[in-house]
Amino acid sequence: MAPTGTTPQPRPIVVSGPSGGGKSTMITRLRKHYPDRFSLSVSHTTRAPRGTEKNGVEYNFVTKEDFKKLVDENGFIEHAQFGSNLYGTSVQAVKDVAEKGQTCVLDIEMEGVKQVKKTDLNARFLFLQPPSVEVLEKRLRGRDTDKEEAIQQRLKQAEKEVEYAKTPGVHDKIIVNDELEKAWAEFEAFCVPDETERASRKQ
Numbered sequence: 001m002a003p004t005g006t007t008p009q010p011r012p013i014v015v016s017g018p019s020g021g022g023k024s025t026m027i028t029r030l031r032k033h034y035p036d037r038f039s040l041s042v043s044h045t046t047r048a049p050r051g052t053e054k055n056g057v058e059y060n061f062v063t064k065e066d067f068k069k070l071v072d073e074n075g076f077i078e079h080a081q082f083g084s085n086l087y088g089t090s091v092q093a094v095k096d097v098a099e100k101g102q103t104c105v106l107d108i109e110m111e112g113v114k115q116v117k118k119t120d121l122n123a124r125f126l127f128l129q130p131p132s133v134e135v136l137e138k139r140l141r142g143r144d145t146d147k148e149e150a151i152q153q154r155l156k157q158a159e160k161e162v163e164y165a166k167t168p169g170v171h172d173k174i175i176v177n178d179e180l181e182k183a184w185a186e187f188e189a190f191c192v193p194d195e196t197e198r199a200s201r202k203q
């Protein structure tokens with residue numbers, strides 16, 4: 001149910017951490033157990049809708065002109081170009097989730113975290129840290145999704161992410177993703193602080 005009157009809107013949760021740190025693993029699990037409570041934001045794109053895709057559902061479909069205008073207005077948390085198309089997560093898209101009474105979960109990298117901190121989103125910040133560079137490398141290889149060059153690049157970027165995460169006050173919670181079940185329990189407790197609610201989650 002959408003919040004009314006003085007009911008505070010759910011605060012977005014920003015999940016960051018090195019690529020391969022386990023963000024997708026945790027967020028997928030969270031959404032499976034709490035499908036009505038958590039939601040992802042709808043991204044903007046300048047590519048054309050495909051098939052049955054609807055504006056505002058799969059994406060917010062916009063023109064290049066409108067996209068660039070929003071960039072100039074600092075309306076994006078993150079944006080990037082893939083091929084000839086632009087994609088981005090807007091501040092408003094995150095607010096839209098909160099306005100529906102759901103907690104928006106954002107999976108973003110360091111620069112995005114800094115950007116969120118400049119907004120009025122009042123987010124909570126969680127950092128997923130791999131136990132070591134060696135373990136991270138093993139997981140990235142085990143995932144079998146990246147070429148060698150991409151793995152090396154991700155490991156280099158990981159060092160920067162971990163360094164930034166050491167800045168006092170940047171994150172509300174740092175979880176070392178060593179043993180999956182232990183990390184999940186900490187992750188779940190941060191996202192759903194209420195024990196009773198956790199006890200009645202969907203299986």
Ligand SMILES: Nc1ncnc2c1ncn2[C@@H]1O[C@H](COP(=O)(O)OP(=O)(O)OP(=O)(O)O)[C@@H](O)[C@H]1O
Pocket residue numbers: 017018019020021022023024025026139140142143177178179180181183
């Ligand atoms: N605690 C864990 N123990 C062992 N393997 C794990 C653990 N957590 C995640 N993994 C595995 O590590 C790999 C990377 O995890 P995942 O894809 O969730 O990372 P990510 O942070 O979402 O990465 P990206 O930012 O690149 O999307 C996956 O194959 C996942 O199954």
